[in-house]
Amino acid sequence: MEAIVNRFRLGSLTVLAGVVALLVGVLAPASAAGSARAPYCGLVWGSLPESSAASAAGLEVTDVRAGRHACFDRLVVDLRGPAAATGYSVRYVDTVHQVGTGTPIALDGGAALEVIVRAPAYDRYGRATYLPPSRGDVVDVDGFRTFEQVAWAGSYEGSTTLGIGTRARLPFRTFTLVGAPGDDAVRVVIDVAHRW
Template identity: 85%
Template sequence: MRRIRLGSLAVLAGVIALLVGLISPASAAGSATAPYCGLMWGSLPEGSSATTAGLTVTDVRAGRHACFDRLVVDLHGPAAATGYSVRYVDAVHQEGTGDVVPLAGGAALQVVVHSPAYDGYGRATYLPPSRSEVVDVDGFRTLEQVAWAGSYEGRTTLGVGTRARLPFRTFTLVGAPGDDAVRLVIDVAHRW
């Protein structure tokens, strides 16, 4: 009788362990899905508080990659990282006026570069070809629109319409000393 109870307890413990996943870690690992293209990004705000005097926005470009769409903001000045803030928002607002910038897509990504698009004399260092279409993203999988939200009091803002609230990453590339090229890069994944 005692053997039956011990045997029953062993079987019961085995069933509980199986249910909790202690016996078969392979089956638990098999149920998890691998990240899209190996990307480990999220959709929470990203930023840098780096402060560098003398950097100015000189261009905005976009490109398509196998797993993400890329937006690049080119800056000119001392080869050092610039501050930035990139986040999903309910609406992107025009610098100086606060007017809502209309954006295509299912989500609005606000890109703020802590550098102006004008020099120390107030002359423009970058003027978009169109405020509503800063770069042509027709045919992109994730980026729906890139709009100009202005450059005011030392910062430049772009509104990026994306297909949905998708994972992204943000980083700066700093040129070699004497290169005077700094790039703020925003990659938005095609899917989760």
């Protein structure tokens, strides 16, 4: 009789342990999901380098603009030419260097974002298609949450380089907008989030 009672106790303990394990398995993911923080503004960007190998002959830089948005600051490089995507390389670096000379460019902020657009700021005759008002302050970013400074690093051998001083190393995305047929506007867009 004692053996039967002991078997009953062991069997009951095994069932109880199984129920507890099942509850822990069901409730733990639910509580972890509830405590996980949603991405800022729903943005799922990162801070690793982004690039495009697209090649579009005949595009020229015509302007550089910046804008403030609810969740990010935006830099737009305007291009003119055949409506096609162009290549770019955008990455955080320790220092942005002047094209041709290699001279370091001092940028305000806690991080430096190097932007290379595969289009020159001059035409096929060497005439400038875009000249920044100031090499150190290409666009006015006073009052922006992420951008501290946008500097001109030069245009050389078919590429144009800019440096963006950001408040910190924050997530970003880069993409190209191509105008409709007959519209010769092409834009390289860099958005940098206000925070992670």
